[in-house]
Amino acid sequence: xxxxxxxxxxxxxxxxxxxxxxxxxxxxxxxxxxxxxxxxxxxxxxxxxxxxxxxxxxxxxxxxxxxxxxxxxxxxxxxxxxxxxxxxxxxxxxxxxxxxxxxxxxxxxxxxxxxxxxxxxxxxxxxxxxxxxxxxxxxxxxxxxxxxxxxxxxxxxxxxxxxxxxxxxxxxxxxxxxxxxxxxxxxxxxxxxxxxxxxxxxxxxxxxxxxxxxxxxxxxxxxxxxxxxxxxxxxxxxxxxxxxxxxxxxxxxxxxxxxxxxxxxxxxxxxxxxxxxxxxxxxxxxxxxxxxxxxxxxxxxxxxxxxxxxxxxxxxxxxxxxxxxxxxxxxxxxxxxxxxxxxxxxxxxxxxxxxxxxxxxxxxxxxxxxxxxxxxxxxxxxxxxxxxxxxxxxxxxxxxxxxxxxxxxxxxxxxxxxxxxxxxxxxxxxxxxxxxxxxxxxxxxxxxxxxxxxxxxxxxxxxxxxxxxxxxxxxxxxxxxxxxxxxxxxxxxxxxxxxxxxxxxxxxxxxxxxxxxxxxxxxxxxxxxxxxxxxxxxxxxxxxxxxxxxxxxxxxxxxxxxxxxxxxxxxxxxxxxxxxxxxxxxxxxxxxxxxxxxxxxxxxxxxxxxxxxxxxxxxxxxxxxxxxxxxxxxxxxxxxxxxxxxxxxxxxxxxxxxxxxxxxxxxxxxxxxxxxxx
Numbered sequence: 160x161x162x163x164x165x166x167x168x169x170x171x172x173x174x175x176x177x178x179x180x181x182x183x184x185x186x187x188x189x190x191x192x193x194x195x196x197x198x199x200x201x202x203x204x205x206x207x208x209x210x211x212x213x214x215x216x217x218x219x220x221x222x223x224x225x226x227x228x229x230x231x232x233x234x235x236x237x238x239x240x241x242x243x244x245x246x247x248x249x250x251x252x253x254x255x256x257x258x259x260x261x262x263x264x265x266x267x268x269x270x271x272x273x274x275x276x277x278x279x280x281x282x283x284x285x286x287x288x289x290x291x292x293x294x295x296x297x298x299x300x301x302x303x304x305x306x307x308x309x310x311x312x313x314x315x316x317x318x319x320x321x322x323x324x325x326x327x328x329x330x331x332x333x334x335x336x337x338x339x340x341x342x343x344x345x346x347x348x349x350x351x352x353x354x355x356x357x358x359x360x361x362x363x364x365x366x367x368x369x370x371x372x373x374x375x376x377x378x379x380x381x382x383x384x385x386x387x388x389x390x391x392x393x394x395x396x397x398x399x400x401x402x403x404x405x406x407x408x409x410x411x412x413x414x415x416x417x418x419x420x421x422x423x424x425x426x427x428x429x430x431x432x433x434x435x436x437x438x439x440x441x442x443x444x445x446x447x448x449x450x451x452x453x454x455x456x457x458x459x460x461x462x463x464x465x466x467x468x469x470x471x472x473x474x475x476x477x478x479x480x481x482x483x484x485x486x487x488x489x490x491x492x493x494x495x496x497x498x499x500x501x502x503x504x505x506x507x508x509x510x511x512x513x514x515x516x517x518x519x520x521x522x523x524x525x526x527x528x529x530x531x532x533x534x535x536x537x538x539x540x541x542x543x544x545x546x547x548x549x550x551x552x553x554x555x556x557x558x559x560x561x562x563x564x565x566x567x568x569x570x571x572x573x574x575x576x577x578x579x580x581x582x583x584x585x586x587x588x589x590x591x592x593x594x595x596x597x598x599x600x601x602x603x604x605x606x607x608x609x610x611x612x613x614x615x616x617x618x619x620x621x622x623x624x625x626x627x628x629x630x631x632x633x634x635x636x637x638x639x640x641x642x643x644x645x646x647x648x649x650x651x652x653x654x655x656x657x658x659x660x661x662x663x664x665x666x667x668x669x670x671x672x673x674x675x676x677x678x679x680x681x682x683x684x685x686x687x688x689x690x691x692x693x694x695x696x697x698x699x700x701x702x703x704x705x706x707x708x709x710x711x712x713x714x715x716x717x718x719x720x721x722x723x724x725x726x727x728x729x730x731x732x733x734x735x736x737x738x739x740x741x742x743x744x745x746x747x748x749x750x751x752x753x754x755x756x757x758x759x760x761x762x763x764x765x766x767x768x769x770x771x772x773x774x775x776x777x778x779x780x781x782x783x784x785x786x787x788x789x790x791x792x793x794x795x796x797x798x799x800x801x802x803x804x805x806x807x808x809x810x811x812x813x814x815x816x817x818x819x820x821x822x823x824x825x826x827x828x829x830x831x832x833x834x835x836x837x
Contacts, residue, residue: 170562212392238251238253331731494547618682731752766817
């Protein structure tokens with residue numbers, strides 16, 4: 160084990176601003192090592208410890224069945240279900256098997272059958288209640304009564320993996336964020352099978368290399384977008400049986416796509432029967448007691464990450480999805496809420512002191528570090544992504560360097576900035592210098608994933624970028640022969656915003672499904688306020704497929720943009736270098752991996768022979784957002800070759816002279832046969 164002093168030194172080497180907080184870092188890293196010792200007892204290897212799902216819950220054995228549950232406050236526990244008439248049958252009473260509150264029952268093979276519904280009935284001093292087992296792997300809802308139950312799931316033929324040894328290629332992640340339920344055109348809940356058949360080919364054809372699956376873990380309320388989890392080990396049955404999710408992941412692997420899933424360990428649904436609330440009659444079994452255990456903004460429960468049994472539960476959950484479903488990593492949701500007792504609510508993080516005070520939950524930070532260790536020990540190729548708005552230093556640094564161990568963190572300030580810019584600032588006032596700062600403002604030692612918009616910007620109460628810019632025109636002026644200026648502006652900026660966000664990203668890029676073609680409307684799940692309608696909980700792919708509409712032109716640009724990023728190796732480590740930014744002209748230019756990107760954000764001015772400082776060489780224009788194939792005006796001749804001319808006054812010693820149409824982006828590829836002496 161690396162000495163704490165050494166880890167702190169490595170951490171400070173990557174970020175000198177941390178030097179003033181050395182004592183806090185020493186304590187924090189010591190706390191992480193202490194938690195590791197507490198949960199393992201110093202006797203068990205951490206990945207082996209993370210196997211609670213193989214011990215707890217229902218399992219078929221050679222002799223029949225065994226079921227175990229942790230409920231230390233219980234005075235009696237029964238399995239109830241179809242097999243006993245839902246009564247407290249003594250034949251299905253569990254025995255308390257250990258001092259730490261474990262309960263256990265062994266049953267003959269004919270006692271339970273595949274498909275049986277069941278629950279636990281837990282008694283405690285002064286009360287009792289029905290509960291879904293904490294480690295339930297299959298939970299179903301009765302469509303008539305809407306009641307949830309666990310289900311015995313032991314098919315005669317287990318799923319046979321076609322790609323059991325798939326490993327995520329070591330490429331920068333180009334992530335396509337999806338929600339299987341709303342991924343279809345019809346006004347209904349889509350299934351894993353439908354997604355596999357209809358949407359996977361679209362994603363593979365679009366050039367993205369990673370799928371991020373939302374709403375995988377079981378959640379009682381569909382409209383929670385999957386973030387109010389009740390059963391952490393059960394894939395949501397509303398999308399189909401577990402084998403269909405396995406088949407989806409298998410099919411993605413066959414097409415070379417890695418699959419990561421949203422992992423919600425930041426909170427849990429407050430429900431008692433379906434969830435973990437008051438599981439054994441106490442509110443503190445999995446969660447903090449009192450006000451600290453309740454997230455008022457999210458109406459959910461907050462885990463006690465200082466409790467070894469809770470850490471064991473969550474670490475086992477990480478391993479379960481890797482082992483049972485072959486996922487290739489996780490996007491950890493709500494990291495900011497975990498890290499701070501104030502959950503980051505209405506909090507401006509303006510300096511490093513905000514990361515080192517009594518508001519930081521160091522138990523949560525320790526848990527996240529252990530989780531990353533488990534995941535990367537089991538799957539060195541796995542991708543872990545932190546969703547954190549606070550900017551906590553070290554999240555995306557290796558544990559061996561004193562970090563928390565995430566591979567990447569989301570650049571969450573980028574989409575917020577785009578929304579503010581589009582919403583509040585006239586085009587002619589867009590500040591190029593500030594834009595460059597916002598797009599590239601990150602710690603170089605930590606990889607980030609940038610995005611122009613995710614599902615957050617598409618939910619009711621907000622608008623996607625295309626919807627915000629086109630407004631009502633998105634309903635009336637999207638025909639390819641309609642010259643509507645509002646829609647033309649929206650399309651021009653939509654392409655430029657996405658390209659500049661991708662080209663400046665720190666190590667990865669994300670897009671939410673449908674946003675690449677300017678999907679109209681917002682996302683609104685069925686709820687009482689909209690008459691339980693599915694109208695806005697779907698993706699209208701037919702719009703992108705209709706050659707008479709402009710949506711397909713935006714999708715075509717996105718495919719070309721993603722292909723260019725892969726061809727250039729754009730995100731493979733080299734940071735973009737600024738060539739030129741000019742506020743009055745609204746010009747931004749930079750070079751990355753030898754490729755030159757030039758953006759003219761001016762709403763009306765085009766420039767002839769505009770001089771851009773540039774490295775020497777010759778360049779071919781390989782992408783032009785104004786091309787008619789992408790819904791532009793066709794003001795540039797394709798495949799132009801430009802030479803960087805010597806100029807002593809240029810910061811780079813040379814200068815390119817370009818025709819830059821208004822509201823247009825171009826990409827110049829370096830020619831390998833260039834002599835560099837035009």
